[in-house]
Amino acid sequence: MRKFAIGAAVALTASLGVVPQAAAASQPDLAKLVTVKDIRRHLEAFQEIADYNGGNRAAGAPGFEVSVKYVVSQLKKAGYTPQIQKFEFDYWAEKSPAAFAQTAPGPADYKPGTDFLTMQYSGSGDVTAAATAVDVPAEGAGNAGCEAADFDGFAKGSIALIQRGTCSFAIKAENAKTAGASAVVIYNRPDEQGPVNGTLGAPFSLPVLATPYALGAELVKAAQAGTLKLHVKTDTESGKKPASNVIAETKYGRSDNVVVVGAHLDSVPEGPGINDNGSGSSTILAVAQQIGKLGKKGLKNKVRFAWWGAEEEGLLGSEHYVTTLPDAEKAKIALNLNFDMTASPNGVRGVYAGSVEGAPAGSGALEKIFNDYYAKRKLPTVPSEFNGRSDYGPFLEAGIPAGGIDTGAEGIKTAEEAKIFGGTAGQPYDACYHAKCDRITNINWNLLDTNADGVAYATQKLALSTLPVNGEALRTAKRRAALKQAAEYRGGHLVR
Structure with missing residues (x-):
């Protein structure tokens, strides 16, 4: 390594040191500035908006449009100049109730909501046919239907039975269609309860239903015996x-x-969505309203707050944002923090497991930031599956590091989690997930409080420096001057 001239080296050593902790300590504590009272005020506003606009805040409906106006109004009062990025999405609805039944080897009628759901964006159809089980996993989730080869020997015109796992529902359904299926039934994984409440992401031509694992496994056995219609x-x-x-x-x-x-x-259209995701939206709104108090010294990196639309339709708002952003602007994004459901009534304190193999570099550092913060407060955390299921997914696809916290959705709380966090084992983290009862009475205020602290802490830390995430150290005026001076020297000689 070449040496700088002695004078330059001394100046550079002094100015490239670690940012003094005292300077960081002198900053206001954003976690203390953001209060549950502020977040609750926003949640109450979202509840009232839903109550007066059809009972929901679904994308494309009046409740969502009024929610957008509320957020914009609050941001303007806080001194922001918010931008509204408009887009269109594929709309889907059921015109009349779906039907699902077994006609052979014996008759059986199945109940909507309990035994099956219509997958969002399912097409219309009325089909009675033999059923074929596709690539049944020996155990666990497996990856049934994710490859065209999974349908080798598939009988055209039959109804495809496919287990949820690994790839998107759309890929499974499209592969089934290509193989000649007349309809598709996607049954849940063995570790998940109830029918899959999922989306195909865009309008599809075939009927697609979803069932619980137990019913799916029962149908698979009959299909493998060759008797199921x-x-x-x-x-x-x-x-x-x-x-x-x-x-x-x-x-x-x-x-x-x-x-x-x-x-x-x-x-979702079924309810006001106060936990999913009024909790996350209200929390980052409260953070946005207070973060300006950090001033120029505390905001070395711009923080861009985003309230995504049509997430429940398949992450469409965040996907639109990421895919329409020019590459040069995309490259300026250091990382994405995502907060989706932060107050589940029977929840856990889940931290996105960004250290998983294959995640963009820096995602593991974000996981550690949250875990370290809560460890210092002696508050337990558990890993939350880093599967791109929420709005950080499009950022991952673009290679951008991501992280965040959540408290659980329709998954079932384990006995071990109940010991750690309290609550009821064997019950969903949020029994009102995607339901009418997801109201302000559905909020776990203790979890919301500590999660808001974590949101504020991580945001403040990363606004100051993203060094452990993407190698970008804090740039002070002295550091910039030293870098400029260093660039003027090569091998002990001044270069200009």
Whole structure:
């Protein structure tokens, strides 16, 4: 390694040191500035908006549009100039109730909601046909239906029985269609309860239903015996509806090293979505309202807050944002923090397991930031599956590090988790997930409080420096001057 001239080396050593802790300690504590009282005020507003607008805040519906106006209004009062990014998404609805039954080897009628659900974006159809089990996993989730080869020998015209796992529902359904299926039934994984409440992401031509694992496994046995015939009937419609993202960023900070903090703003049509995801949306709104108090010294990197639309339709708002962003602007995003369901009534304190193999470099560092923070407070955490299921997914696809916390959705709380966090083992983390009862009475205020602290802490830390995530150290005026001076010397000689 070449040496700088002695004078330059001394100056550079002094100015390239670690940022003094005293300087960081002098900053306001964002976690203390963000209060549950502020978050509750936003949650109450979202509840009232839903109550007066059809009972929900679903994308494309009045409740969502009013929610957007509320967030924009709150941001403007806090000194932001928010941008509304509009887009269209594929609309889907059931015109009449679906039907699902077994016609052979014996008759059996199945109940909607309990025994089956219509997959979002399912097509219409009325099919009675033999059923074929596709690539049944020996155990666990498996990857049934994810490859065209899984359908080798598939009888055209039959109904495909496919277990949930690994790839998207859309891929499974499309592969089944290509193989000649007349309808598709996707049954849940053995570690998940109830029928799959999922989406195909875009309008599909075949009927697609979802069932619980137990029913799916029972149907698979009959199908493997060659005796199973099913009746599937769906009556759906689809079209285009408008939605939007709300984007606002801090006045101060580097615009070439942006920290994106996001949460989805929409609910499902079935309810007001106060935990899913009023909790995350309200938390980052409260953080956005207070973060300006960190000032220029505390905001070395711009923080860009985002409220995504149409997440419940298949991460469409965040996907639209990431895919339409020019590559040069995408490269300026240091990382994405995502907060989706932070107050589940029977929840856990889950930290996205970004250290998983294959995740973008830096995602593991974000996981550690949250875990270290809670460890210092002696508050337990558990890993949350890093599967791209929420709005950080499109960022992962773009190779951008991501992290966040959540408290659980329809999954079942284990006995071990109940010992650690309290609550009831054997019950869902949120029994009102995607339901009418996801109201303000569905909030776990203790979890929300500590999760809000973690959101604020991580945001403040990363606004100051993203060094452990993407190698970008804090740039002070002295550091910039030293770097410039260092660049002027090569091999002990001044170069200009």
